[in-house]
Every structure is written in C-alpha cells, then in structure tokens.
Amino acid sequence: xxxxxxxxxxxxxxxxxxxxxxxxxxxxxxxxGEIRKAIHDGMWTMTEIKRYTRAGMGLCQGQTCSRIIKGMxxxxxxxxxxxxxxxxxxxxxxxxxxxxxxxxxx
Numbered sequence: 806x807x808x809x810x811x812x813x814x815x816x817x818x819x820x821x822x823x824x825x826x827x828x829x830x831x832x833x834x835x836x837x838g839e840i841r842k843a844i845h846d847g848m849w850t851m852t853e854i855k856r857y858t859r860a861g862m863g864l865c866q867g868q869t870c871s872r873i874i875k876g877m878x879x880x881x882x883x884x885x886x887x888x889x890x891x892x893x894x895x896x897x898x899x900x901x902x903x904x905x906x907x908x909x910x911x
Contacts, residue, residue, distance in 0.1 A: 816882060819845040829877075830870040832863020840874055844881045851875060851892045867892055 825838030835858050843857045854860055854874055861867030861874070871892055879886040 816845065829873050830858075830860035830863060830867075832865055832870075833859045833861075835860040835870075837877070840877055841881060844878055849878065849882060850890060851878070852890075854878065855892055861892055 819842060821838070822841070825836060825841065827837045829835055829837050829840055839858055840854060840860060843854055846857070848854050848857045851861070851871065851874065855862060855867070861871055867874075875886050875889050875891075878889055
C-alpha cells in the first residue's frame with residue numbers, strides 16, 4: 806500500500822458519524838469512532854491500527870474485526886481493500902511458570 810498512498814496527503818477532517826459508538830472489535834471493545842480517529846491520525850495500515858488502538862489483539866486475534874477494519878481504512882483513504890496489507894498473525898502469548906521449562910532436564 807505504501808507505493809499507492811502519499812503519507813503527506815491530507816485525507817480531510819474527521820467528521821463524526823452517528824454510528825461511531827458501534828463496537829467493531831468485541832474482544833478489546835474498540836469502537837468505529839476510535840478506528841476512524843486513528844486513520845485520521847495517520848494510522849493507514851492494519852498493523853498501525855492494531856498497535857494504536859489494540860483492535861485485533863484480543864482473544865480472536867482479529868478473526869472477527871480485521872475485515873471490517875480493512876474496509877474502514879479503504880473507505881477513509883479512498884482505495885480498494887485489496888491494496889491494504891493484512892495483519893501479521895501472531896500466536897497469543899500466555900504466562901508460563903518457570904518450573905515448566907525445567908521439566909525434562911535431569
């Protein structure tokens with residue numbers, strides 16, 4: 806996407822919408838308005854949106870919200886959703902007790 810969009814271009818002023826309070830990421834409770842604000846603050850990739858708002862970092866790892874967010878980015882920037890790269894998939898990190906690492910060592 807970087808080759809299609811000029812980061813110095815202005816995408817316009819953020820105008821509040823009636824449905825900005827709709828929750829898009831259920832796991833992290835991120836609203837449509839928060840995602841739109843992030844886009845207007847310069848977060849133009851899925852990875853940037855994820856880091857800026859935590860959308861897609863919940864238990865489902867973006868399985869339910871990433872397609873919606875991608876469409877929102879495309880609409881706000883005036884590009885096709887296919888031109889926006891997907892998130893980098895990562896395994897959820899969980900705390901592990903130190904004694905687990907010691908198993909198998911004699």
